[in-house]
Amino acid sequence: MIELHQANAEVYYNLSQCYRNLNLQNEYFQTLKQGIQHYPTDGRLHFTLIIDLRRNGRTQEAIDHADKACECLPHDYTFQILKYLTVPTIYHNLEEITFYRQRYTQGLQSLIAETSLNTTEEKQNALAGISRLTNFYLSYQAQNDIDLQRQYGKLVHEIMAANFPQWVVPVSMPKLQPHEKIRIGYVSHYLHSYSGTLWLTGWLKYCDRQNFEIYCYYTGNEPDAVTEKFQEYSDIFHHIPYNLPAVCEQIRADNLHILVYPEIGMNPQTMSMATLRLAPVQCTAWGHPVTTGLSTIDYFLSSELMEAENAQEHYSEKLIRLPNIGVSYPKPYIPPVCKTRADFGLSDDDVLYLCCQAPFKYLPQYDSILAEIAYRVPQAKFIFLRGTLLQERLQRAFAALGLEYRDYCVFLSIPERLDYLMINLLSDVYLDTFTWSGGNTTLEAIACNLPIVTCPGEIMRGRHSDSFLKMLGVTDTIAKDEAEYIEIAVRLGLDPNWRGEISERMSQLHERLFDDKVCVAGLEAFYKQVVELSS
Structure with missing residues (x-):
């Protein structure tokens, strides 16, 4: 239909989703771009392209397309937000965090200055924009966000007050x-x-x-x-x-x-x-x-x-x-072990370190920690359940120590909850993320008696696992800094007796933590x- 020029924007969108479902990423993005070329005022094509470029780590490309969308749809507030406030889901290095935080800070000022709520149309356009987006990814930069949150919150409040004045009066x-x-x-x-x-x-x-x-x-x-x-x-x-x-x-x-x-x-x-x-x-x-x-x-x-x-x-x-x-x-229901490591392509001889957080929780300044552990635990395998976007960074970190990351990092797709729990039960050690620790994932790992290595951060979102282990009463695997985190992870990998002792103590103390x-x-x-x- 596209070749016969009988397509419309809906056809391009539907075809792109077919490619997406088939995991054909290049064809997916190319189809969206072709659709936009033919239908430059179709907001759904623009929005889908920008959001998924960002989701796949192509941040600057997403921003460029947000700029283009603003030109094609100058009154659509959604694309104003995306133009000014897009930050990466994955950072390639520490400098990127600084760059994009400064860009967000300046962009927020520009967005506030350019937001007009004088006419009914402007109020409704701004409402439609904030109804589609949040600034969710900002807080994964591991900094105190209070000032930026206040500024963004004030903007959203003003838009809502302009549209719903009856619901901003005191109660x-x-x-x-x-x-x-x-x-x-x-x-x-x-x-x-x-x-x-x-x-x-x-x-x-x-x-x-x-x-x-x-x-x-x-x-x-x-x-x-x-x-x-x-x-x-x-x-x-x-x-x-x-x-x-x-x-x-x-x-x-x-x-x-x-x-x-x-x-x-x-x-x-x-x-x-x-x-x-x-x-x-x-x-x-x-x-x-x-x-x-x-x-x-x-x-x-x-x-x-x-x-x-x-x-x-x-x-x-x-x-x-x-x-x-x-x-x-x-307390989560944990089924009996009904699968083996072989079912997931893993060896009984490996030391399995579970790395199960969302990829945006992994910041680049901590990549070297995994390589340091691997250097000292030759049988280490780091099991990532959602980490494919991290491969370029991991390659650099492991190469710095003369290691090939593919020998140590395993990327699994675990769509079913039963398999997710089996991976917890079959793993040896759970490696918590720095600055934004596990929440539900840590609690479920504890229910599986999986030893947790964690290092509390300065802000509450980096202190969940630390608090869980303190309430449980098993604090041996809480590290005070990165060096001790590595030492604990290495010892757990090399000393199965200590690992078993930690796991056994965890199993006896669940009632302290749950319910x-x-x-x-x-x-x-x-x-x-x-x-x-x-x-």
Whole structure:
């Protein structure tokens, strides 16, 4: 059809998706570019191309195409955001982090200066733009983002206020009548099986029903068994997918005392909603462990074990340090081992180091650590589950020590949860990432009794695994710096007896970590205090 010139933009898009599903990346991008050449005002073709170029590590190309999209669609605010605020998903070196942070900082100033909200059309265009994007990748530069988050949050707030002025006015705290319960609302796009909210089920499960009434607002649309748990643990459960005005109206109508966003910064609609004032007290938690920068979010519900002494400096919200890790994480079901290493093309003679984080959590200044471990543990195999974009960096790091990275790094595709758990059970050591540590992945590895090597960072998002191991009571594998991290990882690789001892101790202490009710009591004490102070 394309050769006969009978195509339209829809045909180019559909054909590109066929190539994408077949993992034919060059043909995928080429088809999108051809479609844009013929249909330069088709926003979907531009958007898809830019987002996936960035996702595949082709950042400058993505920015160039965002520039082009702005020329073709000058009134589409989406492409203004992408032009000014695109940062890489993967950094090739430390200098790139500095360069793109400066570019983002300057770009944000330009975007703010160029944003006009004087006409109805301008308001709606800006709303459409922020409804499609967040600045999610900024926080993977391992720096304190509070100032940039405040600036970005103020911009989103102004756009939302221009479109929904009725929802930015203050809300007074409902007077609590004798024997009346405090109404707590939880709103999220992810009330299903998802890393950013899975921990929330414990807060609801162990809720004090005598004093609290739980309202949940599910704004996504991928219901599953975890969604059913949220329904079971809620007094009122609203499923209102992809309809921001309807959710806002429902929240306001329910006359809550406190509204909690388990995560802010991952989903555009959630970010936009959070800039409104829908309840007298509004909180967020560490489903996305970054300050929101929003004046409309009053408290950040965190953990006493995760936060450094100076942690308030990282938050625009008032920091609340809940007991222990701050969440009541349900102990995962771990099946018996039903597969072998051979099923995954791995040898029983190898020392398997599991590297299971998303690729954007791996920063280039730490690549050499894996090479150092491999140099001292000849049988080492580093198992990456999502790390193909890291290969160029790994090649350089290993070559610096005279090693061939392909001899040590294995890249697996593990689509099924059973296989993911099998890899945990068959591995020898879990290597945590620096500056942004594992959350759910670490908790599941602990449930599999897999020894965890971690080194806590300065900011909370780099201290999850550290806090889990401290609460568990197995701290031997927490390193104070990079050198000790390497020493611990090497010893675990070379000393199977010590490895087994660590694993055995972990297996005996699960009850300390999982299904914690102490943090729930601390959370509810905070809720009561806030309502009393605001009444």
